């Protein structure tokens with residue numbers, strides 16, 4: 001088996017320290033550093049759109065948060081005709097993937113390659129967040145990846161000891177020496193070749209040289225929700241009119257390639273805090289030296305923190321069967337409310353996003369050149385439901401940050417500030433300040449209809465020997481961060497591929 005990765009080996013030290021996530025959001029050494037097209041629904045901003053470009057992909061640069069989603073997500077995939085993808089059928093793959101996760105063994109794994117763990121410790125403000133949620137009537141949930149997702153609690157991480165558990169570390173490293181595996185880094189696939197409706201190989205560039213690998217069995221694309229549709233399109237597999245406009249001979253017309261892109265759109269409320277050293281202060285001067293020592297000696301403290309520590313899954317209106325909004329708390333705040341440079345004063349941030357957005361966007365190539373980034377149009381907040389849920393979730397987030405549990409430290413709301421009160425003002429705030437929370441899915445959707453790209457065995461419709469195995473095949477977004485479900489998809493794909501090989 002030959003594995004091609006466009007990026008380098010995962011040697012950058014920030015990859016392995018959980019808090020290093022923040023430093024890689026725009027690091028071209030390990031990140032494609034895409035930008036969205038400016039869209040009117042998000043105030044015409046060309047938003048930073050990070051994607052991992054390194055062994056392990058985005059799992060090597062992500063926020064380490066482990067969330068599976070809801071039973072209903074996978075049942076809805078199956079309901080749409082994707083046989084084999086109901087919750088009961090995918091649960092064994094979630095369990096098979098993970099190790100050491102605490103919780104009910106009916107849901108949690110035992111000795112899989114991926115270590116999922118609780119945080120070694122939490123900031124006092126994170127405990128206040130969990131308390132505040134309960135003061136507002138939300139149940140405490142000790143395992144939002146177990147039987148029920150609803151409630152407030154603490155995130156779990158893909159972390160092994162003090163280090164990140166990326167897919168490269170969990171799955172690839174242990175088998176690197178196998179004689180039947182060849183891993184090529186800095187090797188970018190530029191075209192899938194097709195003869196007589198069968199994928200025959202992959203052209204790629206490496207070290208300035210054009211190379212070609214012929215596939216004995218099949219070609220599997222796992223380029224993610226931006227690059228997999230891009231590679232299909234430049235290979236002539238995609239919407240016929242797009243391909244012809246760009247002078248690409250259609251090999252297989254599939255109108256759905258690059259459509260159905262959807263993503264979680266986060267908006268953040270930032271509070272000033274007082275009388276407490278938030279992560280902002282713990283990350284500077286002598287306190288940082290103490291934190292570095294805690295990390296090095298005990299594997300504890302803020303260097304084990306990643307994208308967030310406290311989590312909530314809430315219903316934004318009565319009568320819903322399941323939560324429709326996710327809360328993500330961090331005892332840190334950033335200048336201008338945007339992830340990047342930490343504030344100079346104590347602060348905390350509560351981010352939130354609608355779990356199952358209805359808005360759909362596109363990923364479309366701009367030219368036949370595989371090295372030119374495609375146009376990414378997520379179309380956030382286009383659907384009215386998305387607008388309503390976002391506004392309702394932000395209102396509930398504000399109430400949580402104003403709850404008695406925060407009273408000893410609360411020094412007032414910084415962003416958006418109390419001038420924002422009406423629905424229109426909240427929506428305007430989201431449009432001006434919200435952004436991707438890095439979960440694009442759906443652009444090579446699984447299904448059986450005309451707009452589907454792959455079938456329930458992840459084979460590209462109408463071609464032999466070609467599968468897509470990544471987040472792009474999700475027909476509908478899962479209710480949570482997308483890494484866990486992507487790894488589940490890969491676990492299941494491994495079984496599908498093995499059984500197809502046996503049947504030959």
Ligand SMILES: Cc1cc2nc3c(=O)[nH]c(=O)nc-3n(C[C@H](O)[C@H](O)[C@H](O)COP(=O)(O)OP(=O)(O)OC[C@H]3O[C@@H](n4cnc5c(N)ncnc54)[C@H](O)[C@@H]3O)c2cc1C
Nearest residue numbers: 006053057058062063064065189224227470471481482483
């Ligand atoms: C900054 C960030 C933070 C995130 N935080 C979280 C989180 O905390 N929790 C969570 O659950 N999810 C998170 N996610 C999302 C999660 O990591 C992704 O959903 C998941 O990794 C997607 O996996 P994938 O296989 O679809 O694609 P990717 O992980 O993006 O992998 C695609 C790989 O293919 C390579 N590739 C692409 N094109 C080519 C080509 N032409 N030739 C060769 N190689 C190619 C890429 O370089 C990359 O290594 C985050 C993502 C990002 C970017």
